[in-house]
Amino acid sequence: MKYVDEYRDPERARRLAESIRRLVTRPWSIMEICGGQTHSILRFAIDEMLPKELTLIHGPGCPVCVTPIEILDKALAIAARPEVTFCSFGDMLRVPGSGKDLLTVKSEGGDVRIVYSPMDALRLARENPDREVVFFAVGFETTAPANAMAVAQAARLGLRNFTLLVSHVLVPPAITAIMESPQCRVEGFLAAGHVCTVMGTAEYERLAERFRVPIVVTGFEPLDILHGIQMCVRQLEEGRAEVENPYARSVRAEGNPAARRQVFDVFEVSPRKWRGIGEIPASGLRLRPEYAAFDAETRFGVAHLAADEPAECIAGEILQGLKKPHECPAFGLRCTPEHPLGAPMVSSEGACAAYYRYRRG
Template identity: 70%
Template sequence: MKYLEEFGDPALAGRLLEQIRATTTRPWAIMEVCGGQTHSLIRHGIDQLLPAGVEMIHGPGCPVCVTPLEIIDRALEIASRPGVIFCSFGDMLRVPGSGRDLFQVKSTGADVRVVYSPLDALTIARRNPEREVVFFGIGFETTAPANAMTVYQARRQGIRNFSLLVSHVLVPPAIAAIMESPTCRVQAFLAAGHVCSVMGTGQYPDLVRRYRVPIVVTGFEPLDLLEGIRRTVAQLEAGRHELDNAYPRAVPAEGNPAAVAMLREVFAVTDRSWRGIGMIPASGWRLADAYQDLDAELRFAVSDVHTAESTECRSGEVLQGLIKPHECAAFGGRCTPRTPLGATMVSAEGACAAYYRYRRLSPPTTSRPAWDATAPRTAHV
């Protein structure tokens, strides 16, 4: 397939769906890890076209959604200080902290700027040597290399008024935490292709062996997802658990060695708290000891910020795949993209945002359809 539109070809999609239906003989629960995959599934209605017994569970792979509340509050505290230029990608500006967000801080006069690359923040720091410039570095393994390169360049160029507020998290430890949860229903995973394009697939065979679950590396277009689901169901039905790369056009087994080398130079593995989930050991990165002077959390001494989550928001259960977004009583009423109670509603990759955008006008239902391998799933919102 050479052209973008071919990845959404309805005839090819129909054939893949028929193969999935022909293979499925019993119910299966598959988690797509990435929020981008969730949006594609919901936007194109793929989850509703699958056999009724094949359930897609939406995972915690939205980087904005899992950024812990204490990090958001630290960002708000730093951004509020005089003499600071706080730089961030736009999707972080409306994520609620304990009582406000970066847009509200900006409205009080703070210098909060949207940038399109962490290197833009470094340029701002170079042009404003009398001010402290902070970049909000969040995300999975996909965004980390650019942030690492920016820190590396700041040190190399001697730019002392730049620092990074770090909240990077890692996918494989999250998969392990999901499988070890007593409430886990996941029987297989669709792994995020863009993460594997950076890190390669070397971390997944151990997870496959340890938890005896298929892991299929998958892309983001409709045919990518359907092919990933087809391969996953085939493994489940055959009683196999293997790592399978269904996205070879973007994912070599070794990933991107140059990016991995930069990550190892600048970052060190650390325990990380995930918003709505809690602490996962060795699930994130911090700046390595040699770059600690560029850590905004240390530079601004904001480690003791205390937080208070909304008691009404159930985004943690959404991120763990325990409920679907519409099963939260606040969904679409008290909680909307303009008035979000949690990050899953405001993030461009959040499951709640996907359901609000593509499903909120559908008649709600809480009952699951009787399983039938030949029938498509009925709408569940």
């Protein structure tokens, strides 16, 4: 397959792994931010190609995994209402809230739909003026532009039956929180390529300088990831802490200004709770006051709902890279994809689910 096979070439992968082996002189811990990268690393067994001195820590970049339980409870409450058509990306349907998940609400009669884009939800709202169509706007900087565009279009069309349940989070504040944690073991980062495609690399320059940590903008194919690791290791070995961008086929330093403008026309930066981590200041997005009419939390009166995480789930430690999934006592026993205690066991990008799927036994 063109544009994919070239980045999965076994011979080039072997040569990259070999060059990483030659570079490494001491142990290093590198975090890949994005769940998509975690999935690739386990799917292609990239970690097994690396020298034992290198530890990959799986970061918090899985939107499904970091969506706090109270947002899920809000989603469940809204989806159960008879007048609501609740639209979500497929991955969110099996994430447990305090009690059930969206699939259960669907089986109980809730109108829950899987969509592939917020524009599908917008179309449903236009075609069904008697239904309240709610889109579950989850994700990092990557999904924000399309969600913002859907709201902007709904406003232009004067749609009154379309709202967003917003749970948008941002990568740089999470990196700050990880680096400021006293238990932090991360010495270098692979930044998420698609996030930088939208946002550019300026924020990462500041982080690299402030925490003296190398950050390499990295893609999602095996060669992209190996290349990112190689550049990160070289910086660590040479004592540099810079932002480097080997993923230039997608990322420009200035990002995508049009997409960013769209995002900040509709959303503003706000504090957000992260599942398993807690509230991080200025780490998310919420609708600007002028778009308040599109906020599902106010429309359906669920803003007050609060909930606690299940005590046994160590998602917080997993998402901060303090523990590996198989170090959790519940892993594979009381916590499985069929009966997840926490979100990282649900999403295919979740570190626990990836370990369960590719590494059990």
